[in-house]
Every structure is written in structure tokens, then in C-alpha cells.
Amino acid sequence: MSDYCLWLAAIPRPLSEADARVYWNLKEPTPGLTEALAGAAYFFVGSWQEKHLSERPQSGRSPAVRLFDWLFLRGTIDDYRAPALNPRLRDELTALYRPRPDDLPSESVAAHELERFLAGHMSWHLLPEETPRERHN
Known part of the structure; x- marks a missing residue:
């Protein structure tokens, strides 16, 4: 069984529509997208x-998967x-992010930390990431 992780990548400036299209369609990153994610603030x-997982958005049985689905939409x-x-x-x-009665056990940070x-x-601007990107200083 695979584990998926959600890190929020907060970037200070919006992405161009072209860079966002590349991001959401899982294409090879552009220089602008690479730069934005390298300078992002990350939060697990x-x-x-x-x-x-659920076929219906916002219905996942874990707080993290619900956040991922909503950001994707x-x-x-x-x-x-x-999204800003x-x-x-x-x-x-x-x-x-609030727990629901039908949630299954999963790793999640405390709500106050989020x-x-x-x-x-x-x-x-927020993007969901599986792992933080390397910083290039």
C-alpha cells in the first residue's frame, strides 16, 4: 500500500497560467515553476x-486528502x-481539516498548527506537494 504525503507550498507571488497548467498536469517543471517552489514556505x-481516497471531492477519509482534493479543484x-x-x-x-466520524486513522498535524x-x-498562493522542493540559495 502506498503512502501519500501532503506538504503545503506557500509561494509569495502568483504563478502564470502556463506554469500552473504545467504544475496541475504533472508535466516537466518550467524554470518559473521550479523557482517558485524552491523559494516556497513548506508545511507538512x-x-x-x-x-x-474517495471518488467524491471533499469526501476523503483523512483531513490531508480532503485538503489536497480541494486545492486541486x-x-x-x-x-x-x-489558489491565493x-x-x-x-x-x-x-x-x-476537521475530523469526521468516518475518517480512518492517518497521520495529521494538529489543527492549530495548520x-x-x-x-x-x-x-x-498554495500548492500541494508530496515533498518539499530543494532550496537553491
Whole structure:
């Protein structure tokens, strides 16, 4: 069984639509995308396995998979983008992160840690990553 990890990558500037399209379609990274992710602030959210997945978005049986699904929808519906963290998105993410009765056991950070990261990166743009990218200083 595979384990999937979710790290939030907060980038200070928006991605171009072309870079966002490359990101969400899992294509070879562009220089702009590579630079943005190398300079991102990363936060580990949690992990899940195949058994946590659901065919319906926002219905995964783990807080981390629900956040991943929601960011994927927000990043690909209408236009390709890295969703901007604003109060509405923060509230949506924290609501999706709340435990549900049918959640299966999975690794997840405490909700207050996620809330602290989100509060510290308002107006930044979020992308879900499996692992943090290397920094190039």
C-alpha cells in the first residue's frame, strides 16, 4: 500500500497560467515553476493511503486528502492557478481539516498548527506537494 504525503507550498507571488497548467498536469517543471517552489514556505499537513481516497471531492477519509482534493479543484476549475490564500480559502481549508466520524486513522498535524501556518501566509498562493522542493540559495 502506498503512502501519500501532503506538504503545503506557500509561494509569495502568483504563478502564470502556463506554469500552473504545467504544475496541475504533472508535466516537466518550467524554470518559473521550479523557482517558485524552491523559494516556497513548506508545511507538512499529513499522509494517507489508498483506502482514504474517495471518488467524491471533499469526501476523503483523512483531513490531508480532503485538503489536497480541494486545492486541486481550486487550482484547476475555471482557470489554472495556484489558489491565493484569503480568509475564505483559509476557512474552507480549516473546515475540511476537521475530523469526521468516518475518517480512518492517518497521520495529521494538529489543527492549530495548520491554522498558524495559514495565518502566517495570507495572500500567498498554495500548492500541494508530496515533498518539499530543494532550496537553491
